[in-house]
Amino acid sequence: xxxxxxxxxxxxxxxxxxxxxxxxxxxxxxxxxxxxxxxxxxxxxxxxxxxxxxxxxxxxxxxxxxxxxxxxxxxxxxxxxxxxxxxxxxxxxxxxxxxxxxxxxxxxxxxxxxxxxxxxxxxxxxxxxxx
Amino acid sequence: xxxxxxxxxxxxxxxxxxxxxxxxxxxxxxxxxxxxxxxxxxxxxxxxxxxxxxxxxxxxxxxxxxxxxxxxxxxxxxxxxxxxxxxxxxxxxxxxxxxxxxxxxxxxxxxxxxxxxxxxxxxxxxxxxxx
Amino acid sequence: xxxxxxxxxxxxxxxxxxxxxxxxxxxxxxxxxxxxxxxxxxxxxxxxxxxxxxxxxxxxxxxxxxxxxxxxxxxxxxxxxxxxxxxxxxxxxxxxxxxxxxxxxxxxxxxxxxxxxxxxxxxxxxxxxxx
Amino acid sequence: xxxxxxxxxxxxxxxxxxxxxxxxxxxxxxxxxxxxxxxxxxxxxxxxxxxxxxxxxxxxxxxxxxxxxxxxxxxxxxxxxxxxxxxxxxxxxxxxxxxxxxxxxxxxxxxxxxxxxxxxxxxxxxxxxxx
Numbered sequence: 001x002x003x004x005x006x007x008x009x010x011x012x013x014x015x016x017x018x019x020x021x022x023x024x025x026x027x028x029x030x031x032x033x034x035x036x037x038x039x040x041x042x043x044x045x046x047x048x049x050x051x052x053x054x055x056x057x058x059x060x061x062x063x064x065x066x067x068x069x070x071x072x073x074x075x076x077x078x079x080x081x082x083x084x085x086x087x088x089x090x091x092x093x094x095x096x097x098x099x100x101x102x103x104x105x106x107x108x109x110x111x112x113x114x115x116x117x118x119x120x121x122x123x124x125x126x127x128x129x130x131x
Numbered sequence: 132x133x134x135x136x137x138x139x140x141x142x143x144x145x146x147x148x149x150x151x152x153x154x155x156x157x158x159x160x161x162x163x164x165x166x167x168x169x170x171x172x173x174x175x176x177x178x179x180x181x182x183x184x185x186x187x188x189x190x191x192x193x194x195x196x197x198x199x200x201x202x203x204x205x206x207x208x209x210x211x212x213x214x215x216x217x218x219x220x221x222x223x224x225x226x227x228x229x230x231x232x233x234x235x236x237x238x239x240x241x242x243x244x245x246x247x248x249x250x251x252x253x254x255x256x257x258x259x260x261x262x
Numbered sequence: 263x264x265x266x267x268x269x270x271x272x273x274x275x276x277x278x279x280x281x282x283x284x285x286x287x288x289x290x291x292x293x294x295x296x297x298x299x300x301x302x303x304x305x306x307x308x309x310x311x312x313x314x315x316x317x318x319x320x321x322x323x324x325x326x327x328x329x330x331x332x333x334x335x336x337x338x339x340x341x342x343x344x345x346x347x348x349x350x351x352x353x354x355x356x357x358x359x360x361x362x363x364x365x366x367x368x369x370x371x372x373x374x375x376x377x378x379x380x381x382x383x384x385x386x387x388x389x390x391x392x393x
Numbered sequence: 394x395x396x397x398x399x400x401x402x403x404x405x406x407x408x409x410x411x412x413x414x415x416x417x418x419x420x421x422x423x424x425x426x427x428x429x430x431x432x433x434x435x436x437x438x439x440x441x442x443x444x445x446x447x448x449x450x451x452x453x454x455x456x457x458x459x460x461x462x463x464x465x466x467x468x469x470x471x472x473x474x475x476x477x478x479x480x481x482x483x484x485x486x487x488x489x490x491x492x493x494x495x496x497x498x499x500x501x502x503x504x505x506x507x508x509x510x511x512x513x514x515x516x517x518x519x520x521x522x523x524x
Binding site for chain 4: 267268271272273275276279280281283284285286287288289290291292293294295296371374376379381383384385386387388389
Binding site: 025 | 149157160161165250252
């Protein structure tokens, strides 16, 4: 039996690079929406645990070679000086770096808050054919 | 001032079709993770409201031409016969159809539960250059 | 067979009012974290669809008598003047009103952004014994 | 200036125990909906990272004395034998234990999948007045 014969569902006009870009987008969209709304404080240990936890989760997804999440601590409001003094993750503080490896294509993509766009941009920084 | 000059962040080696595929992936990844965990029952009105609500949300994202969500009612367990008799959205019941229009490229993509893979597959069914 | 015999799991020291308050908290916590991160624009139809969709979902949960979500339009940034000109739901714009009915107890609870706390407070405004 | 004067928003008829139960519910509702949909595999290190990450997040919330998440490994399908062979967190595999301390009240609450209810029940196991 042929398991994971997922290719039959894709357009035959889609080449390997296009497929790799599609897979990259899926992971960034997922990563972002999993992170949004998660409570956080400026405590270094809390931040690191959350980063590692969601990295571990995303690393389970297909074709993920590596994933690194960096919450921008400088923008977190809240150090638990009172019960209500903490923050929640939004696009303003999410930074991530993802490497997707689909067949012989490798894609390096990022999420970063672009100040002059006021937008958490997801973009492909590098796409290469591996020999 | 040039707003939304997002292209400068992308690799110059990325062509329009590849960018369109990336954007398509982002939206499907987002849509899927927004839906997961939402309470639902088999009541037609409840299902339709949830579908319309998340369609409206996804339609706000960049380059989305259309989006259609179809929760697979036949697989929903729970008709509120008791307080605890309802279900939650998972990949098993999510069906979606998305059209992305990036510059002159149009991408038709879907999410569907593939029984023999036991997987909620996201795939590109069609990619076309619009004249 | 006794289905939904959930009471056996609860402390016998918990009275009806306490249980009702617990159930109220569950729903507000769920509602809030389902909403966080959902894309939105200032378009009235988009806002209403999202509100109705999540209201329908929460109404499936146990003991929910009514639920009303009001996204604070005045604070939404983004009217889709460009592809990237839209917003995402955070605690700053979530307003909700929930009525829980557990046995003969009715609880009215709310979520609102409290400006001087800089916090999306969840609170019980009224708790009554129904005759 | 009085910060965190959140008590003025609550009904004066609400006693300390009721407030503590309400706060407990909020955290369980949040915890549950943050976890739902997160990718996971049966790899022990992946599971532990995700557990620790979401525990760290929930520990930031008001009145949380301790929180322990246990994903039920025995029910996870997927050990990454292929790209698509992994799972996603649902109520079926979430186990959690939370202690809330509000003023002199301590509440021990849990989430567990109750097989004969087919439901991820949230319940208060113990509520005590601390001297």
